Amino acid sequence: MLSLVTFLPLVGAAAILFAVHRDASARIVALGVSLATFLLSLGLYAAFDTSTAEFQFLEEVPWLPGLGIAYRMGVDGISLSLLLLTTLLTPICILASWESIKTRVREYMMAFLALESFVIGVFCALDFLLFYILWEAMLIPMFLLIGIWGGPRRVYAALKFFLYTLAGSVVMLIAVLVLAHQGHTFSIPELMKLHLPLNVQVWLFLGFFVSFAVKVPMWPVHTWLPDAHVEAPTAGSVILAGILLKMGAYGFLRFSLPMLPEASHYFAPFIYGLSLVAVVYTALVALMQTDLKKLIAYSSVSHMGFVTLGLFAFNRLGIEGGVLQMINHGLVSGALFLLVGVVYDRLHTREIARFGGLALRMPVYATLFMVFTMAAVGLPGTNGFVGEFLVLLGVFATSKGVATVAATGVVLGAAYMLWMFKKVVFGEIRHADVDALTDITPRELALFVPLLVLVFWIGFYPDPFLRLLHASVNGLLTQMAAGGVGAEHATLVAP
Amino acid sequence: MSVPMPEINLVPLLPEIVIALAAMGLLLAGAWRDKESGGTLAGYGAMAAILLAAVITWIGADVKMGETFGGMFIADPFAAFMKMLMYAGALFPILMAWDTLHRLEMRTLEYFVLILFALLGGMIMASSGDFLTLYLGLELMSLSIYVLAGYRRDDALANEAGLKYFVLGSLASGLFLYGVSLIYGGTGGITFTAVQEAMGAGGTTHLGTRLGVVLVAAGMAFKIAAAPFHMWSPDVYEGSATPVTAFMSALPKIAGFAAIYRVLPGAFASLHEQWGVILQFLSVVSLAVGALAAIPQTNIKRMLAYSSVGHVGYALIGLVPGSVLGYRAVMVYLAIYLFMNMGTFALILVLGRDGIGESIQDYRGLAHKRPVLAAIMALLMFSMAGIPPLAGFIGKLHIFMAAVNAGHVGLALVGVLASAVAAFYYLRIVKILYFEQPEAAFQMPVGGFSGLVIAVSALLVLVWGVQPGRLLAWVEWSVTPFM
Numbered sequence: 001m002l003s004l005v006t007f008l009p010l011v012g013a014a015a016i017l018f019a020v021h022r023d024a025s026a027r028i029v030a031l032g033v034s035l036a037t038f039l040l041s042l043g044l045y046a047a048f049d050t051s052t053a054e055f056q057f058l059e060e061v062p063w064l065p066g067l068g069i070a071y072r073m074g075v076d077g078i079s080l081s082l083l084l085l086t087t088l089l090t091p092i093c094i095l096a097s098w099e100s101i102k103t104r105v106r107e108y109m110m111a112f113l114a115l116e117s118f119v120i121g122v123f124c125a126l127d128f129l130l131f132y133i134l135w136e137a138m139l140i141p142m143f144l145l146i147g148i149w150g151g152p153r154r155v156y157a158a159l160k161f162f163l164y165t166l167a168g169s170v171v172m173l174i175a176v177l178v179l180a181h182q183g184h185t186f187s188i189p190e191l192m193k194l195h196l197p198l199n200v201q202v203w204l205f206l207g208f209f210v211s212f213a214v215k216v217p218m219w220p221v222h223t224w225l226p227d228a229h230v231e232a233p234t235a236g237s238v239i240l241a242g243i244l245l246k247m248g249a250y251g252f253l254r255f256s257l258p259m260l261p262e263a264s265h266y267f268a269p270f271i272y273g274l275s276l277v278a279v280v281y282t283a284l285v286a287l288m289q290t291d292l293k294k295l296i297a298y299s300s301v302s303h304m305g306f307v308t309l310g311l312f313a314f315n316r317l318g319i320e321g322g323v324l325q326m327i328n329h330g331l332v333s334g335a336l337f338l339l340v341g342v343v344y345d346r347l348h349t350r351e352i353a354r355f356g357g358l359a360l361r362m363p364v365y366a367t368l369f370m371v372f373t374m375a376a377v378g379l380p381g382t383n384g385f386v387g388e389f390l391v392l393l394g395v396f397a398t399s400k401g402v403a404t405v406a407a408t409g410v411v412l413g414a415a416y417m418l419w420m421f422k423k424v425v426f427g428e429i430r431h432a433d434v435d436a437l438t439d440i441t442p443r444e445l446a447l448f449v450p451l452l453v454l455v456f457w458i459g460f461y462p463d464p465f466l467r468l469l470h471a472s473v474n475g476l477l478t479q480m481a482a483g484g485v486g487a488e489h490a491t492l493v494a495p
Numbered sequence: 496m497s498v499p500m501p502e503i504n505l506v507p508l509l510p511e512i513v514i515a516l517a518a519m520g521l522l523l524a525g526a527w528r529d530k531e532s533g534g535t536l537a538g539y540g541a542m543a544a545i546l547l548a549a550v551i552t553w554i555g556a557d558v559k560m561g562e563t564f565g566g567m568f569i570a571d572p573f574a575a576f577m578k579m580l581m582y583a584g585a586l587f588p589i590l591m592a593w594d595t596l597h598r599l600e601m602r603t604l605e606y607f608v609l610i611l612f613a614l615l616g617g618m619i620m621a622s623s624g625d626f627l628t629l630y631l632g633l634e635l636m637s638l639s640i641y642v643l644a645g646y647r648r649d650d651a652l653a654n655e656a657g658l659k660y661f662v663l664g665s666l667a668s669g670l671f672l673y674g675v676s677l678i679y680g681g682t683g684g685i686t687f688t689a690v691q692e693a694m695g696a697g698g699t700t701h702l703g704t705r706l707g708v709v710l711v712a713a714g715m716a717f718k719i720a721a722a723p724f725h726m727w728s729p730d731v732y733e734g735s736a737t738p739v740t741a742f743m744s745a746l747p748k749i750a751g752f753a754a755i756y757r758v759l760p761g762a763f764a765s766l767h768e769q770w771g772v773i774l775q776f777l778s779v780v781s782l783a784v785g786a787l788a789a790i791p792q793t794n795i796k797r798m799l800a801y802s803s804v805g806h807v808g809y810a811l812i813g814l815v816p817g818s819v820l821g822y823r824a825v826m827v828y829l830a831i832y833l834f835m836n837m838g839t840f841a842l843i844l845v846l847g848r849d850g851i852g853e854s855i856q857d858y859r860g861l862a863h864k865r866p867v868l869a870a871i872m873a874l875l876m877f878s879m880a881g882i883p884p885l886a887g888f889i890g891k892l893h894i895f896m897a898a899v900n901a902g903h904v905g906l907a908l909v910g911v912l913a914s915a916v917a918a919f920y921y922l923r924i925v926k927i928l929y930f931e932q933p934e935a936a937f938q939m940p941v942g943g944f945s946g947l948v949i950a951v952s953a954l955l956v957l958v959w960g961v962q963p964g965r966l967l968a969w970v971e972w973s974v975t976p977f978m
Contacts, residue, residue, distance in 0.1 A: 066967060067896065129892075133883035140877060143922070147930045155930050159922060166882075166918050170911035173892075177899040177907070 001047075002057045002073045002124050005040045005087070009033055010117035013110040023105035027098060030109035034091040034116065041087040048080055050467050053475025055126060055189060063127075068185045072127040077472035078253060078323055079123040081465065082246055085330045086123070089242045090116045092447050093235035096338055099443075100234060100345050101149060108149060111141040112235070119243055123250065128176050128186040135247065136169055142236070142244065150231040157224075157231035164224040168214035175207025179259070192258045192479060201263035208256050209267070215248030216308060218271075219278040222301045229297035230350075234341030237293060241300050242334035246326045249307045253323070257311065258476055261483030264312065271312045272402050278305030279409035286416045292340045292350040295420055296333060299376065302409060303329045309406055310391035314480060318394020319473050320466055325387035327465065328375070328458065332384060335372040335451045339365070342444055347433055352420060357429035361437040366425045368440075368448050373421045375455045377414045383458035504563045507570035509555065510548040510578060511618050517544030518611035525604035537607040538596075542589060544611065549582040562624060566686050569624045576826060576973035577621040577753040580833055584745035585614040587952075590944040591841035592738030599736055601646060609646075610742060613639035617750030621757075625686035626675045629754055633671070633718070636750055637664050640743060644735045656734025663727045664717070671714025677707030678762075687762035695765040708763055712773050715758070719751035721777045721811060722784040725804045729792075732800035737847060740796055741840035744803055745833050752810065752829055760817060760977055767817045774815045775906060781808030782913035789920045795843060795855050798920060799836075802879065805917055806832050812910050813894045816901030822977050824893035826970045831878075831890040831959060838875050838952025841945050842868060848939060855924065860933025868941070869928045871953045878956045880921040881914045886959035 012033030020026045048056060055074035063071045075083060094112060101108050118138040125131035139162055147158035180186045183194045196204070214221045225245075229237045257264050279302050286298035303325065310322025342365065343358070344350055359366035375382035378389075388410060396403035429435050458465055505512065521540045525533035556575035562568065589610065596602040616636025623629035641664060645657020679685055681704030682693035694700055717724040732740050759770045785805020792798040810832070813825035845868070846852050846861070862869035878887035891914060898907040941949070959966055 064964065064967065066971065133888070136883045136888075140882060143925075144929065147926065155926055158930070159919070159926065162922060163915065163919060167912070167915040170915050171908070173895065174899065174904060174907050174911055177896050178904060181896075181900050 001040075001044065002059055002075065005037055005044060005083070006073070006120045006124055007117055008037050008040065009090070009113040009120070013113040013117070016106055016110050016113070020106065026106040026109045027094070030094050030113055031091060033113060034087070034094050037116070037120075038087040038091055041084055044075070044080065045084060045468075048075075048077075048468070050077065051471055053077075053471045053478075058126070063130075068180065068187075069129045070127055070187070071130060072187055073124045073130075074126045074189075075124055076475070077468040077470070078476075079250070081323065081327060081468050082243075082250055083120055083123045085246070085327050086116065086119050086243050088450065089238060089330065089334055092334070092338070092450065093238050095443065096238065096341060096447055097233065097235045100341065104148065108145070111144050112239075115141040115145070115239065119239075119247070122247055126188045128180060128188055128191065130186075131188070132169070132173060132176055135172075136166070138244070138247075139165055139169075142240070145236045146228055146232045149233045150236070152231075153227070154231040157227040160224045161228040164214055164221070168211040168221075171207050172211035175204045175211075178207070179204055188254070194259065195483065196260070198262050198266070201260040202266060205256055205260045205263035205267055208251065208260075212248040212251040212256070213274075215251065216245060216304050217248065217301060218274050218305070218308060219281060219301065220274075222278070222282070225301060226294050226297040229300075229337075230291060230293045234337060234344065237297075237337040237341075238334040241296070241337060242330040245300060245304055246330060249304065249311065249322070249326055252308065252311055253319070253476070257314075258479045258483075261480040264480075265314070268312045268314070271308055272399070275305040275308045275312075276402065276405050276409075278302060279309070279406055280412065283409050283412035283416060287412070287419070289416075290352055292352055292420070292424070293337070295352070295416065296336050296340065299413065299416065300329065300333050302413060303333070303376075305409070306388060306391050306406065309395050309402070313391075313394040313398045314477075315394050315397055316473055316477060317390050317397065319476065320469050321387055321390025321392075321394050323469055323473075324383075324458070324462065324465065325391055328383040328387040331451050331454050331458075332372055332375045335368075335448060335455075336376065338447055338451075339369050339372065342440055343437075346437055352423050354431060355424040355434060356427040356431075357425075357434060358437070359425045360429060361434065362439045364445070365440045368452070369421065369425055371452060371455065373417050375459070377417050378410055381456070381459045383455050383462070386458060386462045502563075502565075504561075507555070507561060507563045507622075508568065510552045511615060511622075513544055513548045513551065514611055514615045514618065517541065518608050518615065521604065521611070522608050525608075528604075530603055534596075534603040534606070537604040538589060538593070538602060541607040541611050542586060545582050545586045545589075545614070549579060549586075552578050552582070564624075564628075566624045566688060567628045568619075568622050570622055571976045572973040573756065573976045574618075574622045574753070576969065577749060578618050580749050580830055581614060581617045581621070581746055583837070584749055584833055585610055585742065587837040587841070587948050588738055588742040588745075591741065591837070591844050591948040593944045594942040595738055595844045595847070599647070599738075601736060601738065606643070606646065609639045609643050612636075613643070613742075613746060617746050617753075620750045621753035623754065623757055624688075626678070626690075626762075627685060629757065630668075630672060630675065632750070633754070634668060636747060637668065637718070640747060643739045643742065644731055646739060647736055650734075650736075652734035653736065654734075656731045659727055659734075660731045667714045667717035667724070670710045670717075674707040674710025674712075674714060677703045677710065680704075681707060687757060690762040691764050694763065700766065705766070705769060708766055708769060709773065711758060712770060712777075715751055715755050716777055719748045719755070719807050720800075720804055721807045722781040722804055725781070725784060725800075728804065729797045729800040732796045733794055733853075737796065737840065737844055740799075741837065741844070744799065744836050744840065748803070748807065749829055749833065752825065755814065756822070756977070759814065760822065771815050771817060774811050775903075778808045778811035778815065778906070779909055781805060781811065782909060784808075786913040786916040789917065792920075793855055794853055795858075795924075796853065798855065799839065802917070802920070803832075803836065805913065806879075808913070809891060809894050809910060812903075812906055813897050815906060816897055816903060818897060818901050819974060819978055820893075820900060821897035822974050823967075823970050824890075824897040826974060827893045827963070827966060828890040830966060830970070831886045831956075834952045834955045834959075835875050835878050835887060838871065838949055838956065839879075841948040841952065842872050842875070845939055845941050845945050845949070846937065851935065855927060857935065858924070858927050859931045859935070860928070861937055862929045863933045864935075864937040868949075871949060872928055873925045874953055874956060876921040876924045878960070880918040882918070884960045886956040886963070889960055889963045 058074040061071040121134035282301040289295035310318040378384040619632030641661040647653040684690040720728040789801035878885035881891040
């Protein structure tokens with residue numbers, strides 16, 4: 001079942017390669033396959049047992065038995081929620097590329113489906129080597145997506161993206177090999193039971209940190225992100241912000257915290273420091289941006305700072321808030337990039353100063369823009385509020401000072417988002433081409449409807465989503481407590 | 496006084512006999528033919544001989560053939576594995592270059608005969624049981640390749656390549672031979688087993704013997720083009736005709752590694768600490784040179800020369816720990832390297848025309864005109880960079896795993912960082928293929944033989960990346976002599 005969800009998109013890509021020769025049918029096949037994947041993943045959600053922290057839908061096939069490597073798959077609540085996010089965003093992305101991608105459509109759809117496969121695989125892999133392989137394999141389609149279908153500086157952005165991430169990942173490979181050597185297996189559930197001495201944990205933590213921090217991205221290794229975002233095609237930005245950034249945070253959550261609890265605790269102040277810089281500093285940088293996509297890219301770094309803060313609070317509220325914030329950010333920044341894409345398709349510019357007065361010509365668009373801006377700001381009633389609030393509560397329990405500084409990030413976030421919203425949507429029409437704009441088409445509207453529903457759903461009633469996480473997060477906390485970390489925090493704030 | 500003659504059993508020698516007879520027979524047969532038809536005959540003859548030898552080795556690998564000439568010649572599973580790689584390394588350059596050779600007027604008798612002789616030399620190296628056999632094979636292989644490098648007599652670059660390779664190669668052979676003489680002086684043995692016993696029993700080793708070990712290692716490092724003994728390779732790669740470069744990039748390296756296996760963990764088993772350090776030095780320098788020096792290159796053959804220096808660096812990492820896992824890793828790496836390299840050179844040959852195709856920029860926008868060829872080229876480049884799920888990653892994984900498990904984490908770290916740097920120039924090729932607009936028409940046809948080589952290489956890179964089980968099992972079995 002899990003393998004089916006994982007590899008269905010790849011099969012779809014192969015089908016396009018061998019059987020589909022027309023652009024129009026490639027679009028339909030890609031959309032169909034990604035929708036089918038989404039429905040299958042909903043089936044997983046329905047069959048998922050939320051009462052246990054154990055991995056579910058386990059699969060194990062021997063692969064390289066001589067080396068202790070097997071094809072092991074399985075999900076818990078954390079990975080399932082990210083899997084659902086992936087399968088939801090991919091059909092939206094494909095629909096968003098319907099008209100904006102005009103050249104080499106078949107290759108584009110193939111790259112996108114392959115990317116989806118690899119990313120789902122990353123979230124499902126329970127073998128460390130399988131995880132690593134998929135984690136790296138994902139670079140190839142993303143590199144091509146940015147490099148072939150991207151903007152004017154796409155070559156630079158694609159190379160920077162690839163090399164930055166690769167440099168981080170290869171260090172992780174060594175950490176993986178050391179860890180597997182210590183535990184005599186590559187099985188992730190087995191390795192979670194391993195208790196390593198602190199000095200080994202510290203080195204391993206640093207090895208993983210390099211890789212995950214680049215992916216999140218944490219300050220100061222975030223500089224690839226604005227470039228990659230700005231140059232990537234709209235759907236590429238959506239998938240990058242929506243899903244690929246989550247892989248880094250997922251890595252911390254799946255590996256660093258449970259396998260290296262003492263080292264995580266040891267490095268927590270360091271992570272706090274970097275996250276706070278990310279939250280505050282990149283928010284300030286975002287205030288200075290003149291390019292819409294760049295602004296959202298910097299806001300991503302800022303929002304992901306909240307995620308890492310929450311994860312390293314080592315308590316239930318912080319971690320659940322962090323995961324929820326990951327999902328929120330995936331939905332909201334995805335929607336914002338799609339909104340930028342809508343006007344970019346019409347005007348071929350992303351410069352904030354070139355817009356203004358969109359509300360007069362595109363009322364529906366302006367409304368959507370407002371809702372998602374508010375969600376990004378964290379207005380109560382939207383999903384952004386729930387995530388940020390939980391994270392701040394969790395961090396507050398651990399360190400009041402950190403929580404206070406982080407809260408200023410929320411204010412700054414409101415400042416740049418509202419400033420951007422005002423410049424783009426309100427005001428008078430100053431350019432003739434803006435005057436000639438038409439409102440969004442039904443196809444474009446269809447992109448936003450599911451995201452809109454989720455924004456309010458999580459905003460008003462987050463329980464169905466949090467319930468998915470409870471057992472797994474409890475399991476994680478127990479595991480960390482067994483490693484001697486976070487026990488007092490875990491009980492400090494009762495659920 | 497009668498000299499006791501060792502029992503001579505020729506059966507283990509059968510593959511070598513086939514190749515030797517074919518080479519000499521074709522030389523004779525060609526004398527009655529004109530240049531054109533003699534060349535074609537020799538080409539087909541060489542292919543047939545290599546295939547026949549491969550079949551004999553394949554069958555013989557199962558029935559243990561053992562030693563002959565009193566232990567001077569060893570036919571064991573390890574030799575069989577290395578020879579199979581060498582057959583591919585000799586056959587593929589013939590196949591892929593079939594059309595190109597015709598165009599370059601190189602499809603002549605001598606060309607194929609020289610390839611056969613070089614192959615024979617390499618095979619003897621892989622099977623050598625003492626230093627003399629090893630030297631014999633080494634020289635036969637090297638001399639044949641010197642001539643091949645300078646095969647285009649009217650081409651100044653080729654002349655330079657041949658001469659440079661010859662002068663430096665002779666120097667390396669001299670070093671090697673001097674080292675052997677010192678070892679003989681120190682241990683009184685010339686067969687690997689005798690040397691091993693003498694060193695193991697002696698406990699302490701004479702300074703002269705240790706100097707001998709260093710000189711032998713340096714001589715072999717030259718043959719596999721490990722930095723800092725790589726200086727010849729970019730010039731020779733660039734100057735030689737591309738079919739020769741393809742041949743040169745594979746056979747001598749595999750043969751060189753086979754010899755290293757025989758000598759370092761074999762004859763010098765008790766000196767692991769000493770040669771481990773030497774290999775560590777060689778591998779780190781090779782990795783650095785391979786990663787950094789390839790970046791500014793504009794000629795694809797020069798770039799590949801530096802890239803293969805880097806690949807040799809990775810392979811050497813696997814030998815450092817002196818563990819079975821490491822020996823296996825290097826064999827896996829060599830097999831994968833061979834096919835990645837062959838595929839790449841086959842593509843370069845197919846796309847090259849009258850001076851076009853030497854410069855990296857010549858491949859601009861290939862993906863727009865020849866999507867399949869470009870996709871395979873990209874696949875091979877990603878594989879060389881070690882990106883999963885391609886075969887190159889499996890090779891690197893084994894190497895790093897061997898290093899980490901033996902406690903050489905620092906060395907593995909140098910390796911992965913070098914691979915991240917090296918990824919840049921492999922990606923640059925993908926960038927040129929995909930992200931730029933085409934200028935050339937790229938209307939070259941793909942000949943049947945070269946298409947076969949490209950298809951086989953691409954397929955193996957894909958299959959071994961996802962399902963390397965068979966290759967690993969074969970390697971596991973072949974490494975038994977070193978357990």
